[in-house]
Amino acid sequence: MKDKSGMAEVQRLEAESELARTPLTSLPEFSHSSPDEMLHELRVHQIELEMQNEELRRAQISLEESRDRYLDLYDFAPVGYFTLTSEGQITEVNLTGASLFGIERSKLLQRRFARFVTIEDKDRWHRYFIGVLRNKEQRQCELTVQRPDGSAIEVQLDSLRIDIAGGDERTRVVRVTVTDIHIRKQAEVKLHLIAKVFEQSGEAIMVTDADRTTIMVNQAFTTISGYSEAETIGQNQTMLQTDHHGADFYQKVWATVDLEGHWQGEMSCRRRDGHEYMGWFLISRVLNADSNPSNYIMIFSDITEHKEAQAHIQRLAHFDPLTGLPNRSLLKNRILHDLAIAQRNQSALTLMFLDLDHFKNVNDSLGHQVGDQLLIAWAKRLINAVRGQDTISRLGGDEFILVFPETDAIGAAHLVEKLLELSQQPYQIEQYELVVTPSIGIAVFPGDGTDFETLCRCADVAMYRAKQAGRNGFRFFTSEMQASSARVMIVENALRHALERDQFQLYFQPQVRLSDSQLVGAEVLLRWEHPELGHVDPADFIPIAEDSGQILQIGEWVLRQAVRQCKAWIDKGLAPILIAVNLSAVQFRDPRFPELVMQVLREEQLPPQYLELELTEGVAMDNPLEAIIIINRLLAHGISMSIDDFGTGYSSLSYLRRFDINKLKIDQSFVCEIGASSENRAIINAILGVAKSLGLKTIAEGVESEEQMTFLREKGCDEVQGFFIGKPLPAEQFEENFERQVLSLNTRLK
Numbered sequence: 001m002k003d004k005s006g007m008a009e010v011q012r013l014e015a016e017s018e019l020a021r022t023p024l025t026s027l028p029e030f031s032h033s034s035p036d037e038m039l040h041e042l043r044v045h046q047i048e049l050e051m052q053n054e055e056l057r058r059a060q061i062s063l064e065e066s067r068d069r070y071l072d073l074y075d076f077a078p079v080g081y082f083t084l085t086s087e088g089q090i091t092e093v094n095l096t097g098a099s100l101f102g103i104e105r106s107k108l109l110q111r112r113f114a115r116f117v118t119i120e121d122k123d124r125w126h127r128y129f130i131g132v133l134r135n136k137e138q139r140q141c142e143l144t145v146q147r148p149d150g151s152a153i154e155v156q157l158d159s160l161r162i163d164i165a166g167g168d169e170r171t172r173v174v175r176v177t178v179t180d181i182h183i184r185k186q187a188e189v190k191l192h193l194i195a196k197v198f199e200q201s202g203e204a205i206m207v208t209d210a211d212r213t214t215i216m217v218n219q220a221f222t223t224i225s226g227y228s229e230a231e232t233i234g235q236n237q238t239m240l241q242t243d244h245h246g247a248d249f250y251q252k253v254w255a256t257v258d259l260e261g262h263w264q265g266e267m268s269c270r271r272r273d274g275h276e277y278m279g280w281f282l283i284s285r286v287l288n289a290d291s292n293p294s295n296y297i298m299i300f301s302d303i304t305e306h307k308e309a310q311a312h313i314q315r316l317a318h319f320d321p322l323t324g325l326p327n328r329s330l331l332k333n334r335i336l337h338d339l340a341i342a343q344r345n346q347s348a349l350t351l352m353f354l355d356l357d358h359f360k361n362v363n364d365s366l367g368h369q370v371g372d373q374l375l376i377a378w379a380k381r382l383i384n385a386v387r388g389q390d391t392i393s394r395l396g397g398d399e400f401i402l403v404f405p406e407t408d409a410i411g412a413a414h415l416v417e418k419l420l421e422l423s424q425q426p427y428q429i430e431q432y433e434l435v436v437t438p439s440i441g442i443a444v445f446p447g448d449g450t451d452f453e454t455l456c457r458c459a460d461v462a463m464y465r466a467k468q469a470g471r472n473g474f475r476f477f478t479s480e481m482q483a484s485s486a487r488v489m490i491v492e493n494a495l496r497h498a499l500e501r502d503q504f505q506l507y508f509q510p511q512v513r514l515s516d517s518q519l520v521g522a523e524v525l526l527r528w529e530h531p532e533l534g535h536v537d538p539a540d541f542i543p544i545a546e547d548s549g550q551i552l553q554i555g556e557w558v559l560r561q562a563v564r565q566c567k568a569w570i571d572k573g574l575a576p577i578l579i580a581v582n583l584s585a586v587q588f589r590d591p592r593f594p595e596l597v598m599q600v601l602r603e604e605q606l607p608p609q610y611l612e613l614e615l616t617e618g619v620a621m622d623n624p625l626e627a628i629i630i631i632n633r634l635l636a637h638g639i640s641m642s643i644d645d646f647g648t649g650y651s652s653l654s655y656l657r658r659f660d661i662n663k664l665k666i667d668q669s670f671v672c673e674i675g676a677s678s679e680n681r682a683i684i685n686a687i688l689g690v691a692k693s694l695g696l697k698t699i700a701e702g703v704e705s706e707e708q709m710t711f712l713r714e715k716g717c718d719e720v721q722g723f724f725i726g727k728p729l730p731a732e733q734f735e736e737n738f739e740r741q742v743l744s745l746n747t748r749l750k
């Protein structure tokens, strides 16, 4: 660019040559004007010229400003601008271009553009540049530029050939726009990767819109679900659901996704072919800019096999692989649970150690194959013989541990009899008929121990003793239990024949009204005389009969005999009395019982008002609501009901009121202490008070002295029964004494 003095010089020269070419006639006409006018005219021209100068100056400044602005825009444009000659030489470049190439602008000028292209892209550049030169249209290309500092940058070129007016092929230039695309490229790579991950993921991916309509699935989805992409797109995601979960399950899942943004867990799904499988799902919500759900992403895998493997591992960890019985580890878990319940309910629990006698011989002589089959068959038999709540576990070899909740020594004795009986039947294994007997050791919670280890130790010791005692038998850990269980078994077996062998007899004990010393009733008491066992107390054999279920038969026999006897006395013309028959809890719980009583009364033709049924307080209060129903049914038929052993249980007064019974029987334990214990006197007083306020009659049992009788009479007790009035006697003797008894009573009681 030329400076200002240079410019003036040029103008002067131009003006002089112009003056030489221009004739003077063309100059303004001043000749006819006066000098003043000319001076004036010149001044005006001078001012005009100055004004024109000023205008020109301003135009020039504005031009320069606009050029600067253009240059700024050019230099700082977001893309690089290059002008290349037809040889590919850089003749112009903006600052952005220089900065993209990582080099000063001046060092770029006159250099060939190709010099900055990486070796790999050089060929491409040449082909591209030739193409640009040949065609007069904009062309695009992507390549990598090698910067002087060694770094590379990916760029996009947009090039256009510019033909100079009047020029030829050599004067053509190429304008190239260079855009940095490395961020876009990175994003593209990322997107590509994401697409690959989506497609190649081993987990099924399902993308839905905000309405949960499927918009995208991957290959794994097709593999797992069996549905093609075309069959899935546009469908609601519920197409995978099964009936395995209820509607509320799905509601909860989607509520969680909407509330917390995601949910994960197991969900049962149906394949296209109808098969169900278990999927592990991760469902995530995608929010849009307004924080509203725009999409849901469901990622899941088929975990059916995994679950089966897990179950298998679980089985291996907790079950014996040969017999399928729980192993020691599971047994321990179960027994801890059973012991906790037994502790809370204060109930018993039995643990048995069972070992098969001479099992080793089977293995040694017939082979392990036969031994294994024998163990499996034995385990099956055991399982079928016990209840669902019991646990049979195999420790290994021929050792088993058996746990029976809610089972005391007597229950255990019954069970063990059953197990020994089971082993009598032979097993057919392959061609062999085998009989295998067990030796069993028994420990009972809480007597023998309160924890698993102690109970195991005791049962183990007991089993050792059973082996020593000749095998094929059982031993309790404690000798008392052994003795009592043995006695129980003997009594139970003897009881089975007592009825048919006519070993039972009824005794009658008088019940007397205190106000007029009248014999008003008799309690019926069962007696059993066994040829070997001798006299067996009802307190001993009644619970055994209850446990073995024999009480139903025995109770019916007692009822019928008592009713028959009462009717016989009435028929004989004796003054009618009430016969009080004891009822067992087992009879009372039998739903057919009220009907049975009515049937017996009908068959024996005794009016119901002569029968009283004695129910112990414990039985009545065990299930009071059920008791109320049964009592009411009996009362409705005109039968009297009394509560026996009153004061020994925990009667709820509100139930007592609703029982609608006729009589309370004060337990003999309070009566026998009347003289010695002021507490017992207070209790009797209280019972009499309660009975009076509820409108119930009272009878005191176990009266053995005049002192007791006097006290009871003074306190307002209605009736008495006990040795002082009369011991229980067989029917004939009771009858013989009947008249005499009343007479003697009259004298004794007055």
Ligand SMILES: Nc1nc2c(ncn2[C@@H]2O[C@@H]3COP(=O)(O)O[C@H]4[C@@H](O)[C@H](n5cnc6c(=O)[nH]c(N)nc65)O[C@@H]4COP(=O)(O)O[C@H]3[C@H]2O)c(=O)[nH]1
Pocket: 509, 524, 525, 526, 537, 538, 539, 542, 555, 558, 582, 583, 584, 644, 645, 668, 701, 702, 703, 704, 721, 722, 723, 724, 728
């Ligand atoms: N120390 C003393 N004892 C007296 C006196 N007066 C009567 N006893 C006895 O006390 C028991 C009263 O019968 P329980 O409380 O119903 O108690 C009865 C009853 O619960 C049950 N029982 C007896 N017979 C039957 C029956 O046929 N069926 C049912 N389910 N239980 C029966 O056996 C329990 C015992 O009966 P038993 O041995 O006959 O004993 C009877 C009786 O002999 C007395 O002044 N002093």
